[in-house]
Amino acid sequence: MQDIIEVLITAEDSEKIPVYSSLEAAGADIRAHITEPLVLGTGKTALIPTGLKMAIPPGYEIQIRPRSGLAAKHGITIPNSPGTIDSDYRGEVKIILQNLGTEDFTITPNMRIAQMVLAPVYQAKFILCQELETTQRGAGGFGHTGMN
Numbered sequence: 001m002q003d004i005i006e007v008l009i010t011a012e013d014s015e016k017i018p019v020y021s022s023l024e025a026a027g028a029d030i031r032a033h034i035t036e037p038l039v040l041g042t043g044k045t046a047l048i049p050t051g052l053k054m055a056i057p058p059g060y061e062i063q064i065r066p067r068s069g070l071a072a073k074h075g076i077t078i079p080n081s082p083g084t085i086d087s088d089y090r091g092e093v094k095i096i097l098q099n100l101g102t103e104d105f106t107i108t109p110n111m112r113i114a115q116m117v118l119a120p121v122y123q124a125k126f127i128l129c130q131e132l133e134t135t136q137r138g139a140g141g142f143g144h145t146g147m148n
Contacts, residue, residue: 065082
């Protein structure tokens with residue numbers, strides 16, 4: 001299944017367009033739109049431009065997720081993962097990257113820094129009530145079922 005996403009590239013080259021790395025990949029890779037290498041120190045966060053603006057169809061969102069290789073090998077992640085880009089947003093997509101690794105990490109121009117996934121959105125109608133239906137679980141949470 002494919003939906004069309006209009007992409008406006010504010011960069012000079014078309015290499016910035018998101019690309020799926022394999023035939024059945026769920027996420028398309030997004031690249032850094034920077035002109036000089038940027039060092040992301042340990043424990044630091046940076047907002048990385050992508051040079052992309054998109055027209056996402058109503059009823060959908062783009063989810064921004066970390067690249068597994070960067071996370072596993074270097075501790076580079078996205079702190080608000082998955083980040084959401086709403087269908088009515090028309091500004092440049094920027095990626096929040098955080099270095100949870102033990103060494104500084106250099107982001108180079110055109111580096112694949114994140115992946116985006118197109119996902120359907122369902123909006124709820126919220127109504128006030130006086131009480132909620134009870135369940136066996138009740139208010140138990142945060143490990144209430146134990147470790148094993």
